[in-house]
Amino acid sequence: MKKDYYSIGDFSKLTKITQRTLRYYDEKNLLKPSYVSESGRRYYTEEDMIPLQQIIAFKYLGFNLEEIYSLLNQSNKTMKGSLEFQKKLLIEKQEHLSRMIKATEHAIDVLEEEKIINTEVLAFLIHSIKNEQEHLDWVGQYLPDKISNHIFKLYEEKESEINRKTTILFQKLKGKIKEHHYRDDVVQQLIAEMLQLLKEVLGEEVNMDLLSSLNIEDDSAIFYSPFTKEEEEMIGKAFEYYFDKKGENI
DSSP, X not given: XXXXXXXXXXHHHHHTOOXXXXXXXXXXXXXXXXXXXTTOOEEEOGGGHHHHHHHHHHHHTTOOHHHHHHHHTSOHHHHHHHHHHHHHHHHHHHHHHHHHHHHHHHHHHHHHHHSSOOHHHHHHHHXXXXXXXXXXXXXXXXXXXXXXXXXXXXXXXXXXXXXXHHHHHHHHHHHHHHHSOTTSHHHHHXXXXXXXXXXXXXXXXXXXXXXXXXXXXXXXXXXXXXXXXXXXXXXXXHHHHHHHHHTOOO
């Protein structure tokens, strides 16, 4: 039976793939035309639609052209392994996108209340969500079971709320610690709010011994601070002053 040949222009209209793309696939040996005339004109048949649809499908799954070339020439067994590997990569990309969406949502929540967000605090928020699993792994490894179990349960129920509270509190503290002495009431009020938030997160009263035991400086790659070294020193003094006023032995 005689085959129907389509010029590259007709095949482009039929498949909704541009002539430029079809020529590129030819150059890359992904899709060769069924017939090339002496003058160099490309002609395709309906059978050429099968590899073309495979190329489109593999591109949709995220494979690059070199990988697609390899896939088109693989056995079903080898292709299965490649597809399983691509599925794994897509799941990782999906998780990454989910974290990005979560970070964006939390930033929007903060901006609804604060109107302006400090760039270091925004970076802290994004870093916290990006490294969420690493944070929880650290909690499970270094904190007592009673505290870690409380944190795990809390983050299942109130993760968004805790992140919002922490970000807003850090935003306020970063601004006030620059404008006021650490003994000033406005700074001390924020220290009290921070301790209340820590109590909610840890599930118990917070004292200097407990704060000292939360030594996260050695894991700075996991825990990002939105504060400069100078700000951290002032905040440390603010905590000491707060507990000193309460009469706690530091």
